[in-house]
Amino acid sequence: MNKTRRRFLKSSLLGGAAVAAGCAPASETEQDHANEPSRPLDILILGGTGFIGPHMVREALRRGHTVSLFNRGRTNSELFPDLKLYKGDRNNGLQSLEGGKWDVVVDNSGYVPRHVADSARLLLPVASHYLYISTISVYEISPAPITEDSPLATMPDETVEEVTNETYGPMKALCEQRVVGEFGSDRATILRPTYICGPGDRTDRYTYWPVRTMRGGEMLWPGTPGDDIQIIDVRDLATFTVDCLEKRTAGIFNTVTPLRSFQMGDLLDDSLAVTGADTTAVWVDKAFIDEHKLAEGGALPIWEHPDGEYASLSLVDGSRAAAAGLKNRPTRETARDTIAWWKTLPADRRGNLRVGLKAEREKELLDLWHIRSGVRTGV
């Protein structure tokens, strides 16, 4: 088992036989359909009340579609009192869906191949299209750029159902296979997002950077301002998801900011611009990062060293999704709205970033860095 997924999820709190890759050729009927103005759809979302789900629900409702949810009623159950809820557990509890009928299904909550196979099999006769939210963690470490045709991670025992940092990626790859196995490549859409960020993100992996910047003072930044990173704003993902449903866009799509369009220096500039903070960036090099094991455990989320083993995770080619209509908003807007959302959270949550360097540790590291670089401490 490779380390790609392990590394990708290191800081996460959530969390094949190759699926026929690429945009499936649309049939004549489907092409006709794609050119028509979209009629209101009956959309079933498996999940819908976590982070990405609510953005998708709101976007679909805004466009006049009807949305139903399937979940256990545990997570943010107060969010959508007006939507029909099919209550159940993906683990052998799909009964409430029996007898239903929908135009399209969005699967946000599929981590276990058996669960995805069960829902796809049950829904095949009663829905025309299945959109599965996957991840770039499905990829093996491979040379950059990663495209939809890059090799996928595998696992020795495909019956394993425990989601860990190591099994997450290969299990998601198997889930993709199950969807296409039931619905076929012309009725299935697989979206592979990178770090999803923006208002509501529970992982803080992107949020850490603008929020820490807001605190001011000296701030440790890894590598150089030119190091590539990639994100996907949750609202852009939601818009693209609903676009795909309306057009029945089949195929596999990396959903990321465009290749080499966003660097750590841009993240710093965005963070400074939206917070107006008086923060001084101190860029530390790879030797220092390695010496203090900062590349592990979510201390420096999202960043990958350009010469490191996992550099290609920041170099994922999203041109296929862009050609299919994915639009990425300016990253500054993501930073602005993330900060605005963050300020609405209760104080105890705001005082407790889930990843990134804690203040004391950061100060200690900066002191060490200054001693090593022969620079006096104190700002």
Ligand SMILES: NC(=O)c1ccc[n+]([C@@H]2O[C@H](COP(=O)([O-])OP(=O)(O)OC[C@H]3O[C@@H](n4cnc5c(N)ncnc54)[C@H](OP(=O)(O)O)[C@@H]3O)[C@@H](O)[C@H]2O)c1
């Ligand atoms: N966050 C990232 O950066 C990132 C990156 C790449 C891919 N992804 C993918 O994004 C998806 C997760 O997004 P999200 O959590 O924001 O989705 P979501 O749709 O917003 O929320 C998860 C939903 O799944 C439901 N659920 C969980 N376990 C269930 C079960 N056993 N049976 C029925 N329903 C269940 C939860 O409700 P109940 O608890 O009430 O059941 C909740 O509604 C995953 O597919 C993940 O692989 C995330």
